[in-house]
Amino acid sequence: MKIFVINAGSSSLKYQLIDMNTEKVMAKGLCERIGIEGSKLTHKPAGKDEYVVESPMPTHTAGIKLVLDALCDEKHGVISSLSDITAVGHRVVHGGEMFSKSTLITEEVKKALEVCSEFAPLHNPANLIGINAIEEAMGKDIPQVGVFDTAFHQTMPAKAFMYGIPYKYYENDKIRRYGFHGTSHRFVSAEAAKLLGKPIEELNIITVHLGNGSSVAAVKGGKCIDTSMGFTPLAGMLMGTRCGCVDPAIIPILMDKYNLSTKEINNIMNKESGVYGISGVSSDFRDLATAADEGNARAQLALDMFMYQTKSYIASYAAAMGGVDAIVFTAGVGENSPDVREGAIEGMEFMGIKMDKEKNKVRGTVDITAPESKTKVLVIPTNEELMIAKDTKDLVK
Numbered sequence: 148m149k150i151f152v153i154n155a156g157s158s159s160l161k162y163q164l165i166d167m168n169t170e171k172v173m174a175k176g177l178c179e180r181i182g183i184e185g186s187k188l189t190h191k192p193a194g195k196d197e198y199v200v201e202s203p204m205p206t207h208t209a210g211i212k213l214v215l216d217a218l219c220d221e222k223h224g225v226i227s228s229l230s231d232i233t234a235v236g237h238r239v240v241h242g243g244e245m246f247s248k249s250t251l252i253t254e255e256v257k258k259a260l261e262v263c264s265e266f267a268p269l270h271n272p273a274n275l276i277g278i279n280a281i282e283e284a285m286g287k288d289i290p291q292v293g294v295f296d297t298a299f300h301q302t303m304p305a306k307a308f309m310y311g312i313p314y315k316y317y318e319n320d321k322i323r324r325y326g327f328h329g330t331s332h333r334f335v336s337a338e339a340a341k342l343l344g345k346p347i348e349e350l351n352i353i354t355v356h357l358g359n360g361s362s363v364a365a366v367k368g369g370k371c372i373d374t375s376m377g378f379t380p381l382a383g384m385l386m387g388t389r390c391g392c393v394d395p396a397i398i399p400i401l402m403d404k405y406n407l408s409t410k411e412i413n414n415i416m417n418k419e420s421g422v423y424g425i426s427g428v429s430s431d432f433r434d435l436a437t438a439a440d441e442g443n444a445r446a447q448l449a450l451d452m453f454m455y456q457t458k459s460y461i462a463s464y465a466a467a468m469g470g471v472d473a474i475v476f477t478a479g480v481g482e483n484s485p486d487v488r489e490g491a492i493e494g495m496e497f498m499g500i501k502m503d504k505e506k507n508k509v510r511g512t513v514d515i516t517a518p519e520s521k522t523k524v525l526v527i528p529t530n531e532e533l534m535i536a537k538d539t540k541d542l543v544k
């Protein structure tokens with residue numbers, strides 16, 4: 148069974164074709180600058196040369212048609228015809244309170260996704276366009292599945308998802324914590340249970356997804372009971388360019404003082420803040436590490452804040468779960484930065500958490516626990532695309 152996985156953004160589209168018999172990626176790629184001048188498809192078939200097509204893509208449908216042509220191309224393709232594709236799985240950012248699991252896309256589901264677009268105005272419309280573009284290119288009969296970033300977190304109890312604002316805003320406007328990166332938290336917590344050889348139902352796991360966007364989740368018995376992102380992916384710890392949680396009173400104060408519009412303050416908090424805003428150097432953790440090594444104090448401060456906030460969430464979630472069996476680091480920074488992992492765990496011996504600094508230098512899926520540690524410390528590469536493909540396979544089977 149071959150599953151086509153799509154992650155559609157407002158002007159980009161990432162994809163993978165996965166053979167579910169082997170769980171191997173047959174091809175992957177990216178359409179960039181959809182609807183803008185200079186559109187480009189970069190197609191990477193497994194075991195073959197990269198293939199780049201520079202061609203106008205006025206719409207997502209045009210982009211998807213180019214991708215499908217590339218997949219079936221005699222020279223650069225990996226399948227002989229589109230009928231080789233069994234189903235399509237889409238990453239959908241926001242499922243609101245309506246979707247607590249992945250779901251087959253129907254006309255009704257599409258309408259519900261439109262309703263959820265209110266919560267993710269930049270992302271959900273693009274996800275819907277991706278779904279419609281597949282229908283146009285492959286026909287209405289191809290099964291499509293939506294896999295939501297928010298779904299895994301729907302098990303949070305009200306005490307974790309409610310905000311301390313008047314209740315009517317939850318009732319009328321569904322303002323609450325939703326959480327994101329759910330597909331990643333679900334994938335790595337399940338992998339951790341496999342690695343530990345125990346049923347996930349018996350484990351308390353803290354999953355620490357550190358990338359451009361970062362979030363931490365408390366997974367008790369396989370169910371999320373709390374997570375750091377909120378109503379939007381701006382909340383939680385500070386990130387590459389996002390501020391994370393700040394005193395909410397800062398927002399109106401800055402708006403008044405500098406006469407900023409909502410769009411401008413949103414831009415500052417989403418694009419100009421985080422480790423980038425603190426360091427003034429970069430949002431890329433490799434650049435920050437280099438700058439800090441060269442003595443840049445603000446780059447060091449940004450890293451210190453990032454590690455400190457990660458640690459605060461870990462400690463808080465360990466308390467929320469009454470103990471923690473495993474801490475799992477994942478995503479770009481979590482998988483690749485031994486220094487950030489070390490800084491985030493440092494000083495937690497009093498809680499029975501200690502890593503082995505030598506093992507921490509190794510790459511890939513690795514147990515970096517020190518022998519005397521009660522809690523396992525693991526690094527597990529995330530694979531959201533495979534999780535989407537698995538859900539899609541299960542739903543169409």
Ligand code: ADP
Binds near residue numbers: 434
């Ligand atoms: P996204 O949230 O965009 O999916 P990723 O999970 O791909 O992000 O993470 C991107 C981040 O990973 C970048 O900030 C980059 O600096 C960081 N990263 C990648 N490789 C390394 C590395 N070797 N050391 C430290 N950070 C790294």
